[in-house]
Amino acid sequence: MNVRSFLADGKEHQDATRRHLLEAAGEVFSELGFRNATVREICHRAGANVAAVNYHFGDKETLYLEVLRHAHHKALEKYPLLLDAPESASPEEKLKCFILSLLSRIFDKGPNSWHGRLMSREMIEPTHALDSLVQERIRPMSEVLWGIIAEILDCPPTDERVVASAFSVLSQCVFYKHCRPCVGSLFPGLLPENEKGVARLAAHITDFSLAAMRGFSSKNRGKKR
Amino acid sequence: MNVRSFLADGKEHQDATRRHLLEAAGEVFSELGFRNATVREICHRAGANVAAVNYHFGDKETLYLEVLRHAHHKALEKYPLLLDAPESASPEEKLKCFILSLLSRIFDKGPNSWHGRLMSREMIEPTHALDSLVQERIRPMSEVLWGIIAEILDCPPTDERVVASAFSVLSQCVFYKHCRPCVGSLFPGLLPENEKGVARLAAHITDFSLAAMRGFSSKNRGKKR
Amino acid sequence: MNVRSFLADGKEHQDATRRHLLEAAGEVFSELGFRNATVREICHRAGANVAAVNYHFGDKETLYLEVLRHAHHKALEKYPLLLDAPESASPEEKLKCFILSLLSRIFDKGPNSWHGRLMSREMIEPTHALDSLVQERIRPMSEVLWGIIAEILDCPPTDERVVASAFSVLSQCVFYKHCRPCVGSLFPGLLPENEKGVARLAAHITDFSLAAMRGFSSKNRGKKR
Amino acid sequence: MNVRSFLADGKEHQDATRRHLLEAAGEVFSELGFRNATVREICHRAGANVAAVNYHFGDKETLYLEVLRHAHHKALEKYPLLLDAPESASPEEKLKCFILSLLSRIFDKGPNSWHGRLMSREMIEPTHALDSLVQERIRPMSEVLWGIIAEILDCPPTDERVVASAFSVLSQCVFYKHCRPCVGSLFPGLLPENEKGVARLAAHITDFSLAAMRGFSSKNRGKKR
DNA sequence: TATGAATGAGCCTTCATTCAT
DNA sequence: AATGAATGAAGGCTCATTCAT
Secondary structure, three states, X not given: OOHHHHHHHHHHHHHHHHHHHHHHHHHHHHHHXXXXXXXXXXXXXXXXXXXXXXXXXXXXXXHHHHHHHHHHHHHHHHOOOOOOOOOOOXXXXXXXXXXXXXXXXXXXXXXXXXXXXXXXXXXXXXXXXXXXXXXXXXXXHHHHHHHHHXXXXXXXXXXXXXXXXXXXXXXXXXXXXXXXXXXXXXXXXXXXXXXXXXXXXXXXXXXXXXXXXXXXXXXXXXXXX | OOHHHHHHHHHHHHHHHHHHHHHHHHHHHHHHHHHHOOHHHHHHHOOOOOOXXXXXXXXXXXXXXHHHHHHHHXXXXXXXXXXXXXXXXXXXXXXXXXXXXXHHHHXXXXXXXXXXXXXXXXXXXXXXXXXXXXXXXXXXXXXXXXXXXXXXXXOOOOOHHHHHHHHHHHHHHHHHHHOHHHHHHHOHHHOOOOHHHHHHHHHHHHHHHHHHHHHHHHHHHHHHO | OOHHHHHHHHHHHHHHHXXXXXXXXXHHHHXXXXXXXXXXXXXXXXXXXXXXXXXXXXXXXXXXXXXXXXXXXXXXXXXXXXXXXXXXXXHHHHHHHHHHHHHHHHHOOOOOOHHHHHHHHHHHOOOOXXXXXXXXXXXXXXXXXXXXXXXXXXXXXXXXXXXXXXXXXXXXXXXXXXXXXXXXXXXXXXXXXXXXXXXXXXXXXXXXXXXXXXXXXXXXXXXXX | OOHHHHHHHHHHHHHHHHHHHHHHHHHHXXXXXXXXXXXXXXXXXXXXXXXXXXXHHOOHHHHHHHHHHHHHHHHHHHOOOOOOOOOOOOHHHHHHHHHHHHHHHHHOOOOOOHHHHHHHHHHHOOOOHHHHHHHHHHHHHHHHHHHHHHHHHOOOOOOHHXXXXXXXXXXXXXXXXXXXXXXXHHOHHHOOOXXXXXXXXXXXXXXXXXXXXXXXXXXXXHHHO
16 A cells, blocks of 8 residues: 555545445434534444544534535536526526425435435524524525526516515425425325426426416516506 | 412412423524523523423423424414415415415414424434324315315315315425525525515515415316317 | 421431532632533532532532532631731731631632632633622622731822732732642642641741831831821 | 663653643742643743643642742752852851842742742642651741741740741742732832842841841840849 | 422533654 | 554533422
């Protein structure tokens, strides 16, 4: 083993531990919330010592913040905001992609499945991390949606109806995550269990929202004339 | 003072303590969540002894369950499901009342303002209390909504589109509560601060949803023919 | 047992625990210093639970402050500043009593023997407690000494020679405590082991200091004329 | 670069690290005491690795011992016991030099200013290091003082009055260090801030002590006759 | 009946030390 | 030879719960 691979291995090993901690922390935080989650459990799942969190991240709160950033980053990497929609696509098509992408991120299975729950918790029980999260991640995302809806409604993007409609779209997407236990108890069939389920849900939300906005839009045009 | 009135007074005093505990617990649980809330803080706000919770309710979890029941009961007492809509009202009118009532319960200020937050938490971080809550309180409420929407869509109430549309309606209502900090940061103007704000929000959600369902409905009829 | 004795017993029991904690803490703090002392050890010696300190005193630091106050109070109660010297005694006689009293407090055996060590530590490693201790306890004591020395030197009490001489007196008293291990190693015979040893040491310090001040005083008078 | 100079360089680098560790440790130990000082902080200030202390000194305690030796050596190198007093000087003159030298060491500023504080701590909170320190360093120093005082008092150096007077002299010197926070709070003017202040303090202690011993001496002579 | 002092388990964090590299 | 990531013991503190009164 030469010097370079030697150093690289050290770095990599450190990074591996960090990564394990980040992912274990993601799981535990999303299951139990910030306060209820224990550093012990996180370290245990990461196969590390109790002191590992403090060594690598300083304290529990910093770890949490890193987890949030990491999660958002990974989720957006896997599902870009508009998926593979071309720049030239119609706003209706873009809306469909936006919704499908958002739902995909929210219901993604696999190593990052906790991303959605983490965000939900942050809404109900905001920590210091939320402010920066909203400004750095959520606002840019919202602005894309506002642009799409402004096109559909044929309004300026700052019109209140645009924002309200955007929230109506978003609300339908996050609902199935935020209220999962309730939906599951009332009508389990609607909870998406796989990619197909997500697509079906996305189709409903897209249809519902487009129908609503077409109604709005015609009223708008009526007013304008 | 004779023995009877003495006992009666004791009973009343006991009931008063129970009630104070319930309301203090409502506040604290809604502010901090189940785990983060401390029995000490609850007893302190209720003007009771540290041991009062264990004495009156057995343990913290039982108290929490009682608080949830109490909250839902009081909230529905204040805002009936369809408010004062007559039995003969049109389904559109009923939907409007349903939405206004739900939003009013969610955003109610005053001694029971914690009801909404409590329910939100229960969604994100379900406790054992949720199951019975859904079956006893939420299902009946949902069935009323399904009936209204089935009329509007001209479908049987078991049609999946009815349920999906009902969820689309509900989602818009709870969104502003569940994601309050996010909405507040992105577009504070939409967060209802008073009764008028609630009415405005209810109007938007009603308009949006009715427009959507009219679109659905016309498609339905189109398909049927 | 009637109600009164019932209540009194409760109070007394609480006070007993507090007292045990205070005295155990006195021992442990004086042996190990503030930081090195552990709440666990204190509670163990007091026959109480690990959480007893936090319950009765809030935290370790508050306990420490209470210990310092308690110690000083008890020590002065046992050995008043000038012992039993009458108001009319000569300043030389008063100085002798002052020194004997101070040394007695410093070298007191028994349940409060830790008072002296505690003060020594506070000098080397001051905590937040020192400021108030100096102002509330040590300054009044110093002012008495300044008065006595001013009489002996025939100076106003604010004269720098008075203060300097007072420190020279005090320094000799605390030396045998502060540097005990050093003195014990170099010349064990001077370390007072009992009341008699304290009296002998007090006699030396008094003689030494009076001789010094007589020399000063004659110089003063020489200067004045 | 040949092998020899390579090794020499390695040696030098190693020595430099050792020296940096010793001096950083001196600062940190004197500021925080043995237990409160952390190996991490020491290594950080020395610009060395966390494991450097264990590598170079075995453990924290051994490092501490080395620091004490190093400190005493450097301090005596800078201020010899009797400064530049000639062998033929009068005992009074020698006493003056001894006191000035001791105070200078105690209040020395600069890279070794921690020597005094370190010794003070060692008195209050003795470690294993103290025994050898007393025998190797402090006893020789004391013996010089005893010789001087024996001459002044005209007694054999083993007379108890000699030892007691020597302690009276020493006590006044260390007092302003040991009780610095207390003196500073009661009468800040006496705390020496620079060389001149040290000289003034030395003058007072010398005057006070010589006056005292002159009184003793005359009593002695009286007894002898 | 109702209190509040006391309990003990558990949490986050710190730190000297170790060990693979 | 020297590093720094990792360890595990221990410390202060919190909290739901118990129990004598």
